[in-house]
Amino acid sequence: MALYADLHRHLGGSVVPRILWRYFKRHNQEMAQRFPKYPAFEEFYTRKRNTLDEYLELHTLVESVQTEQTLPYFIYRLIRGAYIFENLAYLELRYTPYLRTPEHLSQNQRIDEMAKIVQIVGKASQVHEYPIIISQILCMHSRLPYEVNKAIVELAANMGDYVCAIDVAGGDSHYGDRLDEFISLYQYARSLGLKTTGHLYETPQGCYPALLPYLMRIGHGIQIPLKYPELLPEIARSNQCLEVCPTTYLKTGTLEDLSELKVVFDRCFDAGVDIAICTDNAGLHNVRLPFEYENLLTQDVIDFKQLQACQDAAFRHAFAWPHKERPASLLTDLLKDNSPEKMLLSV
Ligand SMILES: [Zn+2]
Numbered sequence: 611m612a613l614y615a616d617l618h619r620h621l622g623g624s625v626v627p628r629i630l631w632r633y634f635k636r637h638n639q640e641m642a643q644r645f646p647k648y649p650a651f652e653e654f655y656t657r658k659r660n661t662l663d664e665y666l667e668l669h670t671l672v673e674s675v676q677t678e679q680t681l682p683y684f685i686y687r688l689i690r691g692a693y694i695f696e697n698l699a700y701l702e703l704r705y706t707p708y709l710r711t712p713e714h715l716s717q718n719q720r721i722d723e724m725a726k727i728v729q730i731v732g733k734a735s736q737v738h739e740y741p742i743i744i745s746q747i748l749c750m751h752s753r754l755p756y757e758v759n760k761a762i763v764e765l766a767a768n769m770g771d772y773v774c775a776i777d778v779a780g781g782d783s784h785y786g787d788r789l790d791e792f793i794s795l796y797q798y799a800r801s802l803g804l805k806t807t808g809h810l811y812e813t814p815q816g817c818y819p820a821l822l823p824y825l826m827r828i829g830h831g832i833q834i835p836l837k838y839p840e841l842l843p844e845i846a847r848s849n850q851c852l853e854v855c856p857t858t859y860l861k862t863g864t865l866e867d868l869s870e871l872k873v874v875f876d877r878c879f880d881a882g883v884d885i886a887i888c889t890d891n892a893g894l895h896n897v898r899l900p901f902e903y904e905n906l907l908t909q910d911v912i913d914f915k916q917l918q919a920c921q922d923a924a925f926r927h928a929f930a931w932p933h934k935e936r937p938a939s940l941l942t943d944l945l946k947d948n949s950p951e952k953m954l955l956s957v
Contacts, residue, residue, distance in 0.1 A: 613699035613937040615924040616692075616888050616899050618807075618829060618853040620749075620779075621676065621705035621731070622669040623891025624688045627652045630893070633675065633683070656896045662813055662862040663781050668894060673709045678723075678730060681710065685734040688893075693740035696892075696899045699937045700928055703735070704747035704777055707765065708758050721761045728765060732772030745774040745930035747807065750795060752780035752788070759795055767802040774929035775805035777829060782809050782816020789818055796824035805929045807853065811838075813864050827851045827886075827927055832859065835877035836870075842881035851927040852878060855890035856906060857897045872911045879916065886924035887917075 625633075631651040634641035645651035659665040676684055692698040711723040728746065735744040748766045750759040759778075766773045776799050778785070778792055785792055792808075799806055805826055811817050812830035814837065822828070822841070831852040834841050845852075854874065859865035878885050887906065889899050897905075903921075906912045912920070925936035933940065 612921070613697050613941070614899055614921060615700035615886070615928050615931065615936070616696075616698055616892075617702050617827070617851075617886045617924055617928060618855055618888035618890055619701060619703055620669065620891055621685075621688075621703050622672040623894040624703070625672055625676075625684055626687075626691065626893040627655045627896055629684070629687050630655065630672065630675075633680075638675070652896070656861075656894065658861050658863065660863050662783070662864065665862045666781055672894075676710055677712070678710070678727065681727070681730050682734040685731060686737060689735065689737045689740045689742060689744070691898075693742055698742050698899065700743045700925065700931050702745050702747050702774065702929060703731070704749050704779070705731075706749045706751045706754070706779065707762065708754060709751070717755075717758065721758060724761065724765050725769065728769050728772055732769075735772075743931065746772050747775045747777050747929075748773055749777040749779040750792070752778065752782075752784035754780075756788075756791055756795075759792075760798070763795055763799045763802065763804065766799070767804055775807055775826075777806075778808045778810075779829075780809075782812050782818075782830075785816070785818060785821070789820060793821060793824065796821070800824060812858075813862070822850075823848070825850060826929075827853055829853050830855065830858070832864075832871070832874050835874045835881075835883075839877050839881070842877060842883055846882040849884075851884040851886055851923060853888045854885050855888045856902050856911075857895045858890040861891075861895060868905060868909050868911055871906070875912050875916060879919075884923035884927060885920050886927055887920045888924075 631648050692701060707724040707727040708720055710727045711720040731746060748762050750762050763776055766776045796806055806824060807827040807829050808825045809829040810821055810831060811833040814833055817833050828850055832854060856868055856871060887902055889902055892898050903917055907917060922936055925931050
């Protein structure tokens with residue numbers, strides 16, 4: 611029996627359109643009037659955008675409703691869906707805690723509020739009836755000042771019970787002017803013992819080799835095999851895993867067709883670089899993890915063997931998976947132990 615791990619999912623993009631539309635209907639008059647019927651909302655929410663920046667604008671819509679009060683509501687529904695429809699055993703959920711704090715507060719007050727948000731997300735993630743192992747990744751953000759990003763790193767280090775790593779998000783074309791700053795933040799994070807991933811090499815404008823050595827996993831990274839395959843041997847030696855999120859590249863206009871990912875997978879497999887297939891924004895795309903897998907198979911981007919290798923890699927590179935093996939192996943042993951033959955033998 612296969613159970614899956616998703617290593618790259620944003621809290622902001624994890625709300626499926628119907629849940630969000632229902633929420634607006636009950637709590638947001640303006641949106642309720644703008645979208646009285648569901649299909650129009652789904653079309654608006656999930657449609658393809660022209661650029662990564664335009665696509666990321668949509669996150670602000672969800673961030674604005676994911677407050678201290680409403681986070682448990684959305685997280686409960688996220689976990690329920692992930693357990694029932696996606697067979698997830700493990701999920702790393704990422705977000706920028708600062709962007710969930712009240713906007714009217716001062717920067718320092720908002721920094722102080724962040725710990726509460728991490729705690730709320732952590733507590734809400736423990737749902738007894740849907741047992742998935744969930745850990746948080748805190749995202750620094752390319753549009754936030756240094757002080758806030760530094761506080762995010764420190765918060766991650768102080769809340770190890772809930773947080774497994776840090777990330778940088780907000781559009782990889784925006785790091786350029788502040789590259790030294792982000793490198794120093796990652797150095798700081800590593801000095802505190804934190805695990806690291808980062809949105810990098812997602813678009814042709816987001817390729818910064820200087821940042822690579824500080825990342826244990828690479829958020830997307832598809833431009834490496836596409837445009838800089840000479841970097842792959844070093845990535846393999848460093849055991850860095852690519853978090854590839856197929857639907858994202860279509861929604862952001864980074865790729866025209868999923869078939870363009872074939873060269874990404876082929877070159878990574880040839881070079882010995884691991885890939886974990888992830889959803890990024892399963893709600894925003896309305897594409898859940900098993901469908902990401904299926905789409906890659908049906909469009910001949912990968913075969914079943916490669917898919918299983920990617921599924922194994924996801925558990926191997928998971929920052930907070932507590933077992934040596936992936937759950938399939940654990941379950942197989944359990945199911946075999948209870949096979950009718952064995953039970954007969956034991957009578
Ligand atoms: Zn992402």
